[in-house]
Amino acid sequence: MEVRLASKAGFCYGVKRAIELALTTAEENEGPIYTLGPLIHNPQVVKDLANRGIKEITVLPQNEGGTVIIRSHGVGPDILQEAQEKDVRIMDATCPFVARAQRYAREMAEQGLPVYILGDPGHPEVQGILGWTKGKGIVIEGAEEINPVEDHRVGLVAQTTQPLANYQAVVEALQKQGLQVDARNTICHATGERQQAALELAKTVDVMIVVGGKESANTKKLARICQETGTPTYHVESAQELQEDWFREAGTCGLTAGASTPDAIIEEVKRRMNEMDQMNGEEAMQDAMEVK
Ligand code: F3S
Numbered sequence: 001m002e003v004r005l006a007s008k009a010g011f012c013y014g015v016k017r018a019i020e021l022a023l024t025t026a027e028e029n030e031g032p033i034y035t036l037g038p039l040i041h042n043p044q045v046v047k048d049l050a051n052r053g054i055k056e057i058t059v060l061p062q063n064e065g066g067t068v069i070i071r072s073h074g075v076g077p078d079i080l081q082e083a084q085e086k087d088v089r090i091m092d093a094t095c096p097f098v099a100r101a102q103r104y105a106r107e108m109a110e111q112g113l114p115v116y117i118l119g120d121p122g123h124p125e126v127q128g129i130l131g132w133t134k135g136k137g138i139v140i141e142g143a144e145e146i147n148p149v150e151d152h153r154v155g156l157v158a159q160t161t162q163p164l165a166n167y168q169a170v171v172e173a174l175q176k177q178g179l180q181v182d183a184r185n186t187i188c189h190a191t192g193e194r195q196q197a198a199l200e201l202a203k204t205v206d207v208m209i210v211v212g213g214k215e216s217a218n219t220k221k222l223a224r225i226c227q228e229t230g231t232p233t234y235h236v237e238s239a240q241e242l243q244e245d246w247f248r249e250a251g252t253c254g255l256t257a258g259a260s261t262p263d264a265i266i267e268e269v270k271r272r273m274n275e276m277d278q279m280n281g282e283e284a285m286q287d288a289m290e291v292k
Contacts, residue, residue, distance in 0.1 A: 001247055001277040003270055004205060006197040006256035012190035014072040014095025015040050015260050019049075021093045022069050026052050032066035036079070037124060039071050039093075040260035041216035044238060060088055067091055073124040074098040076131015098125055101157045101186035102132045108155030108182060109136040116140055118170050119159025123217070126159050142166055143173035153180040160188035161218060190259060191218055195225055198256040202226035205254035207246055208233040211269050212258030219258025226256070238265060239272035247273065248280050 011019075018039055026033050026049075034057045038046050046056060060068060060082055067089040070079075074094035083090050094102075108115045114136050119126040121139045130137040140146060143166075154174060158167045164187060174181045202208045208226040212219025214237055223235040231254070234246055247253060253273060257266045 001250050001273075001280075002252045003273050003277075004201060004252060004254050005266070005270070006194070006201045006254065008190075008193045008197040009255070010257045010259070010261050010263055010266055012188070012194075012259040014097060014188075014190075017095070018069070018072045018093035019045065021091055022049060022054055023052070025067060025069060025091045026054050029067055032061070032064070033069065034061065034066060035069045035071060036060070036075065037071060037073075039069065041213040041219075041258075042237075042260045042262070042265075043213060044265060045260070045262060060086055062086065065089070069093055071124075072098065074102055074128040075124075076128050078131055094128075095160070095188075097160050097186065097188045098128070101160065101184070102129050104184045104186065105129050105137065105155070105157050106132040106134075108157075109133040111155075112136075113153055113155040113182065114138055114149050114151055115155040115157065116146070116170065116174070117157055117159070118142075118162055118167055120217075123159060125161075129157060129159075140170065143169045146170070146173050146177070148177065149179075151179075153182065156181055156183040157186045158184075160186060161191045162187050164192065194218070194256070194259065195222060198222045198254075199225050199229065201254040201256065202229040202231045202233065205231060205252040206250040207231065207252075208254045208256070209242070209246075209269065209273065210235045210256055210258070211237070211266055212261045213237060216258045216260050219261070222256055222258060226254070236269065239268045242269065242272050242276060244276045244280055247276055 033054045038056055070092045072095040105115050115133045117129050117137050117139045171183045208231050210223040223233055226233040
């Protein structure tokens with residue numbers, strides 16, 4: 001069986017940067033080090049960070065100092081303010097692409113524009129951007145959620161992982177209402193590139209394996225895209241979840257991974273797939289000999 005890796009897979013720039021910052025912070029600083037929420041949606045990485053003394057917290061510590069790492073999704077200004085008041089040191093790993101969306105949203109709000117934020121209202125990245133809009137933000141998931149506003153001008157930014165078509169539909173719908181739209185395409189290419197590479201690969205193989213956290217939205221999306229091609233697709237977090245049966249009939253197998261999956265886990269999955277293929281081959285040979 002031939003194992004083909006998607007041309008774009010695994011860690012994106014922002015996630016890699018956040019992990020590197022967390023590791024250097026742990027190496028260079030005394031005292032407790034925290035991440036506000038899981039640094040990335042990958043349980044193995046979170047466990048590894050915990051072993052190095054980097055603990056996950058959900059609220060800022062109460063006046064005990066320490067260092068808190070802000071993850072790539074970013075946060076609103078309220079958290080930064082709270083950290084200052086509590087004397088907590090902040091190491092900001094907000095992805096520069098997310099920081100750009102925050103900056104645009106803040107500038108638009110300062111100009112007095114209502115700011116549409118296209119994205120998942122429950123996602124921390126969207127909540128962070130919303131925090132920078134000084135109460136002028138309106139989160140929508142698509143064009144159908146746009147309600148008439150009194151203003152003539154509005155702003156628009158997007159969660160970095162939004163599909164381009166959704167963003168374009170919102171721009172069109174706002175313009176159709178006769179509004180002047182300050183639309184900033186803040187979509188990050190990493191997600192789109194990974195999805196495109198997974199789609200192209202899934203169309204050419206017998207089985208597709210998608211590696212990444214079960215809670216990772218971008219990994220789940222990759223799995224869905226592959227599944228929709230009709231190719232049997234399995235979403236695993238680690239090599240231990242692979243099953244020999246999946247590869248018994250396969251001549252080619254595709255492999256891709258979410259933006260929060262480290263190379264070491266992808267490599268381990270690939271190695272295990274090759275081992276299973278070898279075992280399947282040996283079993284088939286034994287069966288053939290028994291028939292003789
Ligand atoms: Fe940043 Fe794009 Fe990754 S926004 S965190 S590089 S998916």
